[in-house]
Amino acid sequence: MYWSLIICAGIITFITRFSMIFLLKKDILNDKAKKILSFVPAAIFPAIIFPPIFLDEAGSLDIENNPKILASIFAIIAGYFSKNIIVTIFVGLISYWFLIFVYYQ
Amino acid sequence: MNNRLKTLTKGIIDVSPLMIPVVPFGIIYGVIGMDLGIGSYMTLGLSIIIFGGASQIVLLQLFSGGATSLVILSSVGAVNARHVLYGAVLSEHLSGLKLFWKIILSYVMTDQAFAVSNNYFKKNNKDYNQHYHLLGSGFTCWTIWQISTILGIVLGSVVPEELGLSFTISLTFLALLISDFRKFKNIIVMLVSGLVATIGYNTIPFKAYIIVAALTALIVSILLTLTDLEKK
Numbered sequence: 452m453y454w455s456l457i458i459c460a461g462i463i464t465f466i467t468r469f470s471m472i473f474l475l476k477k478d479i480l481n482d483k484a485k486k487i488l489s490f491v492p493a494a495i496f497p498a499i500i501f502p503p504i505f506l507d508e509a510g511s512l513d514i515e516n517n518p519k520i521l522a523s524i525f526a527i528i529a530g531y532f533s534k535n536i537i538v539t540i541f542v543g544l545i546s547y548w549f550l551i552f553v554y555y556q
Numbered sequence: 557m558n559n560r561l562k563t564l565t566k567g568i569i570d571v572s573p574l575m576i577p578v579v580p581f582g583i584i585y586g587v588i589g590m591d592l593g594i595g596s597y598m599t600l601g602l603s604i605i606i607f608g609g610a611s612q613i614v615l616l617q618l619f620s621g622g623a624t625s626l627v628i629l630s631s632v633g634a635v636n637a638r639h640v641l642y643g644a645v646l647s648e649h650l651s652g653l654k655l656f657w658k659i660i661l662s663y664v665m666t667d668q669a670f671a672v673s674n675n676y677f678k679k680n681n682k683d684y685n686q687h688y689h690l691l692g693s694g695f696t697c698w699t700i701w702q703i704s705t706i707l708g709i710v711l712g713s714v715v716p717e718e719l720g721l722s723f724t725i726s727l728t729f730l731a732l733l734i735s736d737f738r739k740f741k742n743i744i745v746m747l748v749s750g751l752v753a754t755i756g757y758n759t760i761p762f763k764a765y766i767i768v769a770a771l772t773a774l775i776v777s778i779l780l781t782l783t784d785l786e787k788k
Contacts, residue, residue: 452594454601456625460615460632461605467636469662471643476651483781488645490777492671493736493745495638496729498769499610501750502757503726510758519723526727530734537573539731540724547723 518555522547560685567673567692574668575696577728579704581609584722586708588613592620596709603705607663607698609725610635634767642670646690649677653687661687664694671732741780749773 504523507513514520526543533539582603589599594616602612611632618628642665650661673690680686736742753769760768 452598452619454598456619456628457598457602457605457615459625459629460602460611461607463629463633464606464608464611464636464639465663467633467639468643468665469659471640472647472650472658472662472665473655475644475647485648486781487774487778488641490742490745490774490781491638491641491645492733493742494749494773494777495641495766495770496667496733497746497750497773498753498766500726500729501754502765503722505754506757512754519726522723523726523730526730527737530731531737534734536731536734537576539734540577540727543727543730544724547720551718551720 516555518547518550521550559683560688563683563685563688564692566676567669567689567694568696570672570676570689571668571693571696574672574728574732575700577724577731578609578668578697578700579707580724581728582701582704583708583711584725585609585612585616586705587711588616588708589705590709590712592616599709600702600705603702606632607701608636608666609701631764634764637767638667638770639665642667642674645674646670646677649681650687650690657687661690661694664698665690666694666697667729667732669693669697741777741784744780745773745777748776 500523504519505512505514505517522543525546526539529542530536530539585603586599589602590596602615606612606615614631614635615628618631623631643662646665650658653661669690673693676689677686680689733746736746749769749772752772753765756765756768
């Protein structure tokens with residue numbers, strides 16, 4: 452690992468965060484653009500969420516007896532009804548631990 | 557308590573629940589860094605200089621896999637592309653600030669800080685000191701991230717892999733989406749993003765599956781928004 456690589460990666464990360472805040476001025480976004488931008492988290496987070504849940508370490512699809520899929524479904528149900536972030540995470544993690552340490556043993 | 561301090565405190569309180577899964581994430585990162593043998597200074601250095609969990613883990617994975625600098629840096633860019641869109645969303649609220657503030661707030665703008673502060677900005681659009689909310693949420697993330705990185709460095713390989721703590725990374729991002737679970741269009745967008753990323757994980761080069769999936773899902777969002785406007 453080189454410090455120069457870390458610093459370049461840091462600069463890239465900073466630029467992605469800074470660019471729009473620096474460039475865009477107030478009122479540049481119309482209602483349509485705002486409506487579309489409101490979809491941004493829904494468009495990005497699942498791309499981070501899905502692969503580690505549905506793929507195994509070798510990168511192949513792993514659907515049968517996958518505790519991560521079941522635990523995620525429990526977390527989604529908990530989130531849907533509670534609308535609470537901590538409840539969602541805890542239900543997901545505790546059901547995951549139950550599945551791997553008790554149910555699948 | 558004056559208004560700025562109140563808003564700053566609100567930011568700290570609002571983001572705190574999201575810090576619970578950040579702790580194991582930071583520990584996992586620290587453990588991975590030490591396992592790869594880059595040493596404690598560089599492991600912590602990445603957390604301070606880059607300050608982005610997904611970027612740091614992608615960087616370590618690709619570096620240990622022997623990828624070239626160009627591939628590593630373009631992958632970090634792809635993983636970070638979502639921040640460009642966060643910036644576009646927040647710019648409306650932050651455009652009046654001095655350059656110094658924009659630099660500081662950009663540095664601490666993480667997924668978690670964006671999620672809670674954007675929510676606050678929408679509800680308190682007239683609050684002149686609303687940027688203090690992002691300062692509070694962002695620096696809370698920063699502090700927790702550095703502390704948990706150090707914990708990971710110290711713990712090294714003591715944390716049992718069997719606990720499956722890496723699953724909390726997925727759960728964290730999942731929990732950030734709970735307000736979208738009741739909206740039909742958002743569910744479609746989420747499924748498109750997730751499916752493209754899962755299918756593209758092995759097929760899209762440079763670990764660019766995140767940005768490809770996000771752009772595809774955004775195109776779907778645009779189509780859904782436009783068809784909705786035509787109906788009216």
